[in-house]
Amino acid sequence: MVDIDAAGGLATGALIAGAVEKPGGVAGDEHAGTFSDCGEPTTANFCANCGQPTHVHRTLLHLGEELLHGVMHFDARIWRTLPLLVANPGRLTREWIEGKRTRYVSPLAIFLFTVFLMFFALSFGGAALMPTETRSVDERIAGTETAITNLRAQIAEAETRNAADSPGAEGARAGLQAGLAGAEAELQALKEAKASGPRADGLTVGSWQASMADMAHNGNIRIGLGDKTMQEKILHKLANPDLAVYKFQQTTYKFAFLLVPMSIPFLWLLFAWKRGFTWYDHGVFVLYSLTFMSILFMLLGVLGRMNGWLAGFLSLVGALAVPAHMFAQLKGTYGLSIWSALWRTCFLLVFCLLVSTLFLVAIVALGLGA
Structure with a gap:
């Protein structure tokens, strides 16, 4: 639904983006x-x-x-903007900064529309990030028992080998033992859940929602964010996982624009000693870059619902597209050499991870702690 x-x-996002574009109307x-x-x-x-x-x-x-x-x-300009955004983002960003703007959709307008479209697509098709369990408890118990049998066979085979003949064999055995312990614990939890019958809260027995609710009720989730009141509010929402996911999604797309002011200072740090680049230039770069990441995220969300080696291969290509796109945009926008663009790409990836972490913390506080 x-x-x-x-x-x-x-x-709303589309209309806001259209207002940013200031359409001339029909004469x-x-x-x-x-x-x-x-x-x-x-x-x-x-x-x-x-x-x-x-x-x-x-x-x-x-x-x-x-x-x-x-x-x-956004009329015909969208079909000139999107191909460049994907294939030659440096040229697109550079031409917009230089004033060649009538042929392209503005970075702010396309960012707003893409962000709203991304979260609309996630809401329409379901959140691809959250696991969806369609098997019954009995099927999950049978699958876990099969996994335990296979793990025990692998451990027995590994113990018959000489550790000296296979470097790292001791670590591999330790990993198998840890996997076996986790599988046995999961099997025990599934059997207890089955024996207890239907849940009073209506959640499916053995589902991730049920596990999350149990951890929230039992105090097994530690929230090191904000004061005690905020922590209690977050735990209260986590006790209803579906509502918590909904609130998280809604808050994320409502405050997605915060990624722009959070990202610009980190990009500025990469060019602080170079003249000729303004904060406006960095803002245009960030907006077009975030637009591409939003489009890529939507594609990966679709691929996440596919099965088979093709989905895994395309997902790997999508993951590699992030640094490749950053490199191409940095090099083209700022006229950098290959080496200058390469080391800045490495730092920019670290900055993106930092900004994403700060953004997620803010979203948790705003969406779940409110």
Whole structure:
């Protein structure tokens, strides 16, 4: 089922993005009189002074047309912007900074629309990040028992070998032992859950939601964030995992814009000693980069629902696309050499990890601790 809040957020984001683009409207064939905004005489389809179209529509049909236009597309410029964003992000960023803007969608508009579209897609198709368990408890017990049998066979085989003949064999055996202990603990928990019957809270026995709720109730989750009151609020929401995931998603897309001001100072640090680059340049870079990451995240979310080696291969390609895109955008935007772009890409990846961590902490505090 489509999330109504997410659908509303998508429409709002598209309309905000359309407002940022400042569409010129549709001009008619009337050229008589004066423009209503500034009083200048009409001489063409648009006013040279204020940009208002000559013919001002006053029909309900045109109001609907503007709504659809804002939600569905940014006219032909989107088809010139997206290919460059993927294949040559440095050129796109550089041309926008240099003032060649009429052919492209603005970085702020495309960022807003893409972020809202991403979370709408996640709400429509379900959160690909969270595990979905469709097997019954009996099926999970049988699968866990099979895994335990295989692990015991692997341990027995490893113990018959001479550790000296295989470097790292001792560590491999320790890993197998740890895996066996975890599987046995999971099997015990599943059997206890089955014996206890249906849960009073309505959660599926043996599901990740049930495990999360139990850990929250039993105090097995440690929250080192904020004061005691905030920690209690977070634990209370985690006791209802589906609601917690919903709140987390909603808060994330509502405050996604915070990634921009959080990222710009770190990018500035990479060029603090170089003249000719302004904070505006870094802002354009961040907006286009985050737009690409949002599109990539949507694609990976779709691939996460596929099975087979192709899905794994494409997911690996998607993961490698992140540093490759950063490298290409840095090199093209700032006119860097290969070495300069390479070491800045390494630092930028570290900065992205730091910003993402800070952002997630803020989202947890805002969404679950409120």
